[in-house]
Amino acid sequence: MLVIENLHVSVEGNEIxxxxxxxxxxxxxxxxxxxNGSGKSTLAQVLAGHPAYTVTAGSVRYxxxxxxxxxxxxxxxxGVFLAFQYPVxxxxxxxxxxxxxAVNAIRKHQGQPELDPLDFLQVLEDKLAAIGWDDSxxxxxxxxxxxxxxxxxxxxxxxxxxxxxxxxxxxxxxxLDIDALKTVAEAVNRLRAPHRAxxxxxxxxxxxxxxxxxxxxVLAEGRIVKSGGKELALALEEKGYDWLKPAAAGTTA
Amino acid sequence: xxxxxxxxxxxYKYGFTTDIDADVVxxxxxxxxxxxxxxxxxxxxWMLEWRLKAYRHWLTxxxxxxxxxxxxxxxxxxxxxxxxxxxxxxxxxxxxVDPKLLExxxxxxxxxxxxxxxxxxxxxxxxxxxxxxxxFRAELxxxxxxxxxxxxxxxEHPDLVKQYLGTVVPTNDNFFAALNSxxxxxxxxxxxxKGVRCPxxxxxxxxxxxxxxxxxxxxxxxxxxxxxxxYLEGCSAPTRxxxxxxxxxxxxxxxxxxxxKYSTIQNWYPGDENGKGGIYNFVTKRxxxxxxxxxxxxxxxxxxxxxTWKYPGCLLQGDGSIGEFxxxxxxxxxQQADTGTKMxxxxxxxxxxxxxxxxxxxxxQNTYRGLVKIxxxxxxxRNYSQCDSMLIGSxxxxxxxxxxxxxxxxxxxxxxxSTSKIGEDQIFYCKQRGLSAEDAVSxxxxxxxxxxxxELPMExxxxxxxxxxxxxxxxxx
Numbered sequence: 001m002l003v004i005e006n007l008h009v010s011v012e013g014n015e016i017x018x019x020x021x022x023x024x025x026x027x028x029x030x031x032x033x034x035x036n037g038s039g040k041s042t043l044a045q046v047l048a049g050h051p052a053y054t055v056t057a058g059s060v061r062y063x064x065x066x067x068x069x070x071x072x073x074x075x076x077x078x079g080v081f082l083a084f085q086y087p088v089x090x091x092x093x094x095x096x097x098x099x100x101x102a103v104n105a106i107r108k109h110q111g112q113p114e115l116d117p118l119d120f121l122q123v124l125e126d127k128l129a130a131i132g133w134d135d136s137x138x139x140x141x142x143x144x145x146x147x148x149x150x151x152x153x154x155x156x157x158x159x160x161x162x163x164x165x166x167x168x169x170x171x172x173x174x175x176l177d178i179d180a181l182k183t184v185a186e187a188v189n190r191l192r193a194p195h196r197a198x199x200x201x202x203x204x205x206x207x208x209x210x211x212x213x214x215x216x217x218v219l220a221e222g223r224i225v226k227s228g229g230k231e232l233a234l235a236l237e238e239k240g241y242d243w244l245k246p247a248a249a250g251t252t253a
Numbered sequence: 254x255x256x257x258x259x260x261x262x263x264x265y266k267y268g269f270t271t272d273i274d275a276d277v278v279x280x281x282x283x284x285x286x287x288x289x290x291x292x293x294x295x296x297x298x299w300m301l302e303w304r305l306k307a308y309r310h311w312l313t314x315x316x317x318x319x320x321x322x323x324x325x326x327x328x329x330x331x332x333x334x335x336x337x338x339x340x341x342x343x344x345x346x347x348x349x350v351d352p353k354l355l356e357x358x359x360x361x362x363x364x365x366x367x368x369x370x371x372x373x374x375x376x377x378x379x380x381x382x383x384x385x386x387x388x389f390r391a392e393l394x395x396x397x398x399x400x401x402x403x404x405x406x407x408x409e410h411p412d413l414v415k416q417y418l419g420t421v422v423p424t425n426d427n428f429f430a431a432l433n434s435x436x437x438x439x440x441x442x443x444x445x446x447k448g449v450r451c452p453x454x455x456x457x458x459x460x461x462x463x464x465x466x467x468x469x470x471x472x473x474x475x476x477x478x479x480x481x482x483x484y485l486e487g488c489s490a491p492t493r494x495x496x497x498x499x500x501x502x503x504x505x506x507x508x509x510x511x512x513x514k515y516s517t518i519q520n521w522y523p524g525d526e527n528g529k530g531g532i533y534n535f536v537t538k539r540x541x542x543x544x545x546x547x548x549x550x551x552x553x554x555x556x557x558x559x560x561t562w563k564y565p566g567c568l569l570q571g572d573g574s575i576g577e578f579x580x581x582x583x584x585x586x587x588q589q590a591d592t593g594t595k596m597x598x599x600x601x602x603x604x605x606x607x608x609x610x611x612x613x614x615x616x617x618q619n620t621y622r623g624l625v626k627i628x629x630x631x632x633x634x635r636n637y638s639q640c641d642s643m644l645i646g647s648x649x650x651x652x653x654x655x656x657x658x659x660x661x662x663x664x665x666x667x668x669x670x671s672t673s674k675i676g677e678d679q680i681f682y683c684k685q686r687g688l689s690a691e692d693a694v695s696x697x698x699x700x701x702x703x704x705x706x707x708e709l710p711m712e713x714x715x716x717x718x719x720x721x722x723x724x725x726x727x728x729x730x
Contacts, residue, residue: 048685051677076687088682092700101696102686141700158686225383 001026001197002047002067002166007058009039009046016042018222019058026165029198031208031233034219035241040201041085044170047199048082049075062166064177067173076102078108081164083155090142095154096124098142099161106162127160131187148175156187167191168199173207185210205237218244266422266521269490271357271462275381276496278335280465284308284605287435290335294404294438297411301356307424309432314428319463320591321620321652322560324381324533329723332498334436336381336463338497354378354385361489363458363717375400377457379470383437387406398482399444400455404469406442408418413444417475417610419570421504421541429500429562430537433469437502440470445480445511454483454710461490461521461532468499474504476511478544483514483710489557494530496559497522501536509544509571514552516709519566521557528587531559538565541597542574542603550577551594552708554717559588564622566595569603569631579705581720584617593654596630598664607638610702620652625663634664642672643701645694673701 002024009017016039033041039193046053047060051073061068090098093174103123104114115123128135133153143151152172159167169188173181188211192198200211208216208230216232217224218241225244226232236244276660278289287308290299315328338351349436350365358365358378365378365386375389375399384402393400407414424434461468476482490497499521505513524531534557538550550566567576578594596605601726611619619642625633642651645686653670675697697707699718706714 002724046543048681050681057338072681073687073689082685086684088676089681090683090697090700091704093696098686098696101692104688104691105689162686179581242402 001063005058005059008056008214010054010056011052016222017134020224022224024199026197027194028214029192029211031202031213031216032201032219033203033216033236034231036203036217039222040219041170044082044168044201047168047227048072048080053157077106079165081159081162081167082158083167083169083172085154087151091144093142094139095142096138098176099158102162124161124191131160131190133157133187134228147178149177152176153177153180153184156184160187160191165195166197166199168201170201171203173202173204181207182210203231208233219246220248265492267361267520268522269487270491271353273351273353274339275463276337276339277333277466279335279712281330282334282436286334286492288429288705290438291437293335296407297501299394299415300348302408303419303424306407309424311428311431311435313383313433320562321618322589322591323418324560327498327533330385331465333466334469335438336466336684338385340381354380354660357460358458361458361460365488371581374454374456375440377402379457379459380441381461381466381468383462384439389559391498393453395448397446398444398449398451399442403440403442403473413475414442414473415587417504417506418473421506421539427537430502431500433471433500435502437469437471440501441471443474443482443484445476447483448479450480454485456485456487457677459475459488459656460498463500464493464495467500470501471604471655472501475506476508476513478509478511481512482657485516485518485710485713487518487520489520490532492522492530496531496533498533498535500592502539505540505543505549507540507542507547507549510546511544512548513540515540516551516713516715517553518720519553519555520720521587523588524559527584530555530713533561534558534561536563538563539568541570542576543570543658545571546573547571548575550708552705554718554720555582555590555592561592563592566594568597568599569605570599572600573602574600575603578607579708580609581612581702581705581721582619583612584614584619586615586617589618591620591622592652593621595624596626596636598627601631605629605636608704609640610705611642611651612645613651613700614645616648618650620654622654623657624656625666627656627661628662631661632663634661636666640670641701643698644672644674648649649711715723
């Protein structure tokens, strides 16, 4: 469903991604790991269409369409979801209002009737029940005054409600204590489905103990330098990243 | 920030002109013109004298220059001070009102025709210099509530008018108030007798239609002991290249335990994206909390006008009286606003609350200017002020001038201020959830203004939110 070929990306003239290739199929979970500054978050942001990044070469096909040709909101309406590393706050707007607006924007795009507040409440309850969470976030302003952990949980909650086909998790584990990490991971596991793919960006292996990936890719200096099964993550935990850097390993994936 | 700054002008949606025969007095201002206006209004002698006194004082005054706004000189002799649709004023019922006028207000979303009246809201419709219709008057009269055009109040209720007019905003208060006192043409008068909770929202809709005219309306609301009233004004004007002057005066009087809630949705023509045309909105609004435990609450949503200059304030004279000011002011393109409030604490244990939200987009300049004054005798006074500014793009400006003058050491004052910018990241976050840029801005701005919108009467909160969306349309690419 997602085919990335030779993707080159720059931000303010600095090349961050230098030829990334990646293929993700429906139902799969791919983990992207790598040292700080390797370009992991850039990859996540580019897939979502952040305007600060310039694609200088390469292509990204999403369900047969040219993803790079689509506006960020169009990508979202077509089922691409990014769980942000640093979610922003929107003062005075409740989570529930925000989510209903998002759901309705997506429904409108799909030619479905929009949901009124009561219908939405029902949908919301069902989704929350599916991941085993309560609705305590819903009447608070979007991320306003949320702790780091609450913000991350809120991203996953949005994922559950918006039902994307491609969910990209950008360091969703950072800043979470072990209990929160388990809660988030469990919710993500419940959301795994044959009609949905995940790209999980993380610095640490520990998240992958709970969200077990089908494939692990190591990104270093803007390229994927190694791909493998879930064992690769354990090897990284043990040996660090240095042995995989292009100069040391002498290989490119 | 380049995409956020992209400007696409949305046309002002109320900019049409009604083609109607009008009785327009030739431009220029003199004692003769004032005599003519007074005569057209069928006014008693005392009213004419009051006007002339104000005019003579005005001649000695100078236009103020301290506001943080820039505009060319105004030629007061080039303005026509009276314009009225011809058929008036002999209308007995709404059936006799020119259908073009009914249609005009219909188009503006202010239905005054019998079958389409807004439930729960009595409307006084003012077109240029005259009131053309006031709804639900008989209904209100059952409760002893008087709601009528000012010109009629002068004729029918002279004692009440004499007792209160000019007692809150004296004729010599300031340059524009003096001018208004000399030439005001219409406006609304509301009187809520002792102990009555006004059963309907009262509302006045002001429409400027004729060109080269100014609109000078005068509103007076008196709430007797223990009474309650909620009043709302709205306004709009056609799209024109010229600047038109709107200099209104509003006076509120609240006696013991009375409450007045005064809400404004100001949507005068703001001028085009280059700053051509638009209304100069130079307005004096003041409420006197004369009685014990009385309360006056101002809520304003200011989205229109090329220039806004207004400071709705409260004189907290009665012990335990309360003044409130909730404001949203938006400046887009080349609009300028210098607005805020004055809270004068005179009585003991008086309280005031100020919540001001300024939004600047395009090349807009937005100034909050507020005075909180605690007089010597105002034992135990309290004030809370909150001034928040939001910037959209990098060419606009936000300015805050809070003046605090405390003469009693028991006062408790709190002041909070913040400035934020709608960032690319906030917009991107919303887009990533499927929202368009415009919906994202509208949502972020409405969230920012929520504390003020919740003060508006229910029927108008939605209108205010939509209006804000329209005013900022095109401010984000």
